[in-house]
Amino acid sequence: MLDVLVVGSGVAGLSAAVHAAGRGASVALVTKGGLGHGATRYAQGGVAAALETEGDSPELHLSDTLAAGAGLCDPDAVRVLVTEGPQRVRALIDLGAEFDRTRDGEAASLALAREGGHSVARVVHAGGDATGAEIERALVAAVQATACEIHEAQFTFDLLVESGVCAGVRTVDPTGTAREIRARQVLLASGGAGQMFSVTTNPPESTGDGTAMARRAGVAVADVEFMQFHPTALHTESMPRPLLSEALRGEGAVLRDEAGVAFMADEHPLADLAPRDIVARAIAMRLRDRNLDHLWLDATGIAEFPVRFPTIFAAVQAVGLDPTRDWLPVAPAAHYLSGGVCTDLDGATTIPGLWACGEVACSGVHGANRLASNSLLDGLVFAHRAIDAIIDGKHGSDATGVLRGIDPIEAHAPHPAGASAGPATTRAEVQAVMTRDAGVLRDAATLADAAARLAELAPGASDPEVRNLVEVGSALIAAAAARHESRGTHTRLDYPGRSAAFLGRYVFTRAGAPAFVPLPTAAEARRS
Numbered sequence: 146m147l148d149v150l151v152v153g154s155g156v157a158g159l160s161a162a163v164h165a166a167g168r169g170a171s172v173a174l175v176t177k178g179g180l181g182h183g184a185t186r187y188a189q190g191g192v193a194a195a196l197e198t199e200g201d202s203p204e205l206h207l208s209d210t211l212a213a214g215a216g217l218c219d220p221d222a223v224r225v226l227v228t229e230g231p232q233r234v235r236a237l238i239d240l241g242a243e244f245d246r247t248r249d250g251e252a253a254s255l256a257l258a259r260e261g262g263h264s265v266a267r268v269v270h271a272g273g274d275a276t277g278a279e280i281e282r283a284l285v286a287a288v289q290a291t292a293c294e295i296h297e298a299q300f301t302f303d304l305l306v307e308s309g310v311c312a313g314v315r316t317v318d319p320t321g322t323a324r325e326i327r328a329r330q331v332l333l334a335s336g337g338a339g340q341m342f343s344v345t346t347n348p349p350e351s352t353g354d355g356t357a358m359a360r361r362a363g364v365a366v367a368d369v370e371f372m373q374f375h376p377t378a379l380h381t382e383s384m385p386r387p388l389l390s391e392a393l394r395g396e397g398a399v400l401r402d403e404a405g406v407a408f409m410a411d412e413h414p415l416a417d418l419a420p421r422d423i424v425a426r427a428i429a430m431r432l433r434d435r436n437l438d439h440l441w442l443d444a445t446g447i448a449e450f451p452v453r454f455p456t457i458f459a460a461v462q463a464v465g466l467d468p469t470r471d472w473l474p475v476a477p478a479a480h481y482l483s484g485g486v487c488t489d490l491d492g493a494t495t496i497p498g499l500w501a502c503g504e505v506a507c508s509g510v511h512g513a514n515r516l517a518s519n520s521l522l523d524g525l526v527f528a529h530r531a532i533d534a535i536i537d538g539k540h541g542s543d544a545t546g547v548l549r550g551i552d553p554i555e556a557h558a559p560h561p562a563g564a565s566a567g568p569a570t571t572r573a574e575v576q577a578v579m580t581r582d583a584g585v586l587r588d589a590a591t592l593a594d595a596a597a598r599l600a601e602l603a604p605g606a607s608d609p610e611v612r613n614l615v616e617v618g619s620a621l622i623a624a625a626a627a628r629h630e631s632r633g634t635h636t637r638l639d640y641p642g643r644s645a646a647f648l649g650r651y652v653f654t655r656a657g658a659p660a661f662v663p664l665p666t667a668a669e670a671r672r673s
């Protein structure tokens with residue numbers, strides 16, 4: 146039997162497979178599209194890490210991450226991220242990833258960019274703004290050089306849970322042939338769920354499959370109300386929406402309203418470099434109040450735009466704009482799901498045999514709002530830790546990280562898909578509901594409408610990806626309806642302030658409403 150089965154081939158899954166093979170485990174990787182298809186290759190800005198640069202430190206990266214996370218980060222998980230992150234970036238370079246270097250002849254120094262929420266420049270990038278593509282290229286080459294079995298075009302549709310333990314997965318190929326793949330340990334690295342929304346930067350693969358599978362099996366899932374909307378997606382017809390990276394604002398680009406007024410200085414001391422949630426909300430409020438569908442990003446002051454941001458330059462040119470002369474139309478787009486499958490500090494979930502890392506996981510590093518360029522790092526760091534823990538013989542989870550306060554639960558075989566009834570529900574129908582009623586700005590009435598409409602659409606969700614979108618969307622709506630406050634990426638128009646009563650997570654373990662699990666007090670945290 147396989148030692149490890151990895152589901153997904155983005156930064157998290159590939160890193161895990163390469164490391165597992167390197168440590169001598171028998172490992173297989175299943176992925177629903179081609180190797181390399183997923184969100185990772187679209188990443189632009191880069192990877193944040195405190196790489197012994199003057200003026201930076203893991204402590205400073207920690208405090209920036211905690212500030213962005215709006216009170217819900219798990220500090221232990223963030224400490225792991227920021228202290229182990231630099232080693233993982235160096236290991237990626239050793240594996241062959243080529244990051245941009247400064248052009249002053251110092252071949253050894255990596256070029257560092259600054260992005261929203263970071264107090265210093267600490268973001269390494271590749272090909273200017275093609276960081277994800279370079280990471281994916283390096284990791285795909287690395288995994289192909291190992292003994293890892295690779296199964297492309299295998300859609301994983303459920304976990305195999307036997308006697309409360311994950312024993313493998315069920316997959317189906319494009320011919321409709323289903324099979325079971327058994328393994329001692331299963332690592333979910335299946336990415337995010339931006340496809341819940343009609344306006345998203347995420348590719349078609351990001352349908353929340355891992356989170357939905359975990360939920361159907363009773364594995365704890367949390368923080369799904371925290372869908373991060375990127376403030377500056379290019380406002381065009383194409384989908385996924387081309388992203389105008391935060392690194393543009395790091396290089397001096399400025400947001401302007403319909404009258405040309407630069408407004409972010411009135412919203413936050415960091416102005417255009419405020420954390421993403423603040424910027425997205427500021428834009429969404431103006432769009433709503435002024436009945437607009439976009440505002441503007443003025444990047445005309447950036448020197449050498451085509452050289453520094455070649456991918457963005459090409460995307461903008463493709464719609465007939467020249468960023469060195471024209472302001473660029475922007476609006477928020479669903480970008481990153483901070484929540485997902487709850488894990489301890491090693492990626493273990495609430496059932497033995499099941500692990501999660503990367504965007505599908507809720508490890509606590511992102512809290513209520515992910516800090517820019519922390520997610521590639523999250524995938525690198527926690528994939529490595531999960532594999533080390535697996536190979537070192539860890540069984541089950543610890544009460545660390547997000548799992549502190551969440552009791553291990555008896556998992557069960559996944560709920561079977563109900564017989565579909567009525568006309569087939571389409572992805573676009575689910576996206577329209579979520580976008581209209583559960584997007585950047587929400588209130589009790591819109592969330593109630595969204596819940597009712599998704600309940601009507603659920604019986605027709607015969608397509609497994611649409612079913613997963615309904616599953617995760619329903620969880621998002623339920624948690625968002627229960628959270629009577631605005632925090633991080635969750636904005637309730639009827640509860641505009643933050644409330645200490647909601648310092649905790651909404652955790653789903655069984656069908657139905659989520660349970661509120663308060664964060665541990667400082668004394669409890671010290672004891673555990």
Ligand SMILES: Cc1cc2nc3c(=O)[nH]c(=O)nc-3n(C[C@H](O)[C@H](O)[C@H](O)COP(=O)(O)OP(=O)(O)OC[C@H]3O[C@@H](n4cnc5c(N)ncnc54)[C@H](O)[C@@H]3O)c2cc1C
Binds near residue numbers: 154176348354522524
């Ligand atoms: C446009 C864009 C720009 C971004 N820029 C940055 C950035 O600059 N810095 C940063 O840190 N982050 C950035 N992000 C976020 C970051 O790219 C992602 O969070 C990260 O790549 C997720 O990696 P992952 O391995 O968890 O998931 P993914 O890369 O999405 O990979 C998931 C994999 O799982 C597979 N899969 C999914 N479901 C199944 C299933 N049912 N069965 C089998 N296989 C399945 C998919 O096909 C895919 O291979 C950006 C995201 C986008 C969309």
